[in-house]
Amino acid sequence: MIRLAVETPLGGLCVSHGDLTLAELPAIRLTWLAPWPGEARAMSHALQAAHGVHFPEPGETLENGSTRILWAGRAQALLAGPAPATELAHHGAVVDQTEGWAGLRLEGAGAAQVLARLCPLDLRGKAFPPGRTARSLLGHMNAQITAVDGGLELMVMRSMAGTAAAEIEEAMRSVAARG
């Protein structure tokens, strides 16, 4: 019998230019949560009970062990890691988006400088410290940008993974060339 291997959107990409490194994030279960109108508080309580995190405020990320939750827009969040508790579906839309996203991690002292060429946000550590996340643009792509210790994590729609990697690498090359 043929066994099919699961492939990540970028096939485990890892490139370096100067002190900058761009690597694909390992596949992780992602669940999109959107509380029904008036159910935001109940959803937050259900999340706290089941996963130990509350529903994030705008721009907030929370962690509890291997569970992460990212604010992902008005009344929306992405739960990363665990399988969602069934109670969550009583309070809102719960959709598995694991296959829908591609994740990248950009590390190095000039990471914010690289993304300054692609993204309208100020992503320097002072303005965008670990624990913050934002929906914004990466070139022409909508992206979820999250600050983590030592770098930035970027998520784009899976169909745009190749373009995102190419554009970031191009910007990395230019920043690295400037020394």
Added chain:
Amino acid sequence: MLIPCPLCGPRDLREFSPRGAAVTLERPDAEALPEEWHAYLHLRDNPAGATRELWWHGAGCGAWLIVERNTVTHEVIGVSLVTGEPEQ
């Protein structure tokens, strides 16, 4: 131009799409008089100065915003989230 999104904070113009005058939030009833529909559809103001517009923060939080701004100076006077369900 920066638009101060109530959820995301001040954001660059390229994250937003203009969606016209905010009069579309006050759509007449289906049974409204033809004159009312005519006024709603065709008789729009074109102010030089303060105006009330809808902007969609599509590349950000996805919220629809009511942006009050000055068309002469580009000053943004106020921004609020569009709330509530459209009338059926």
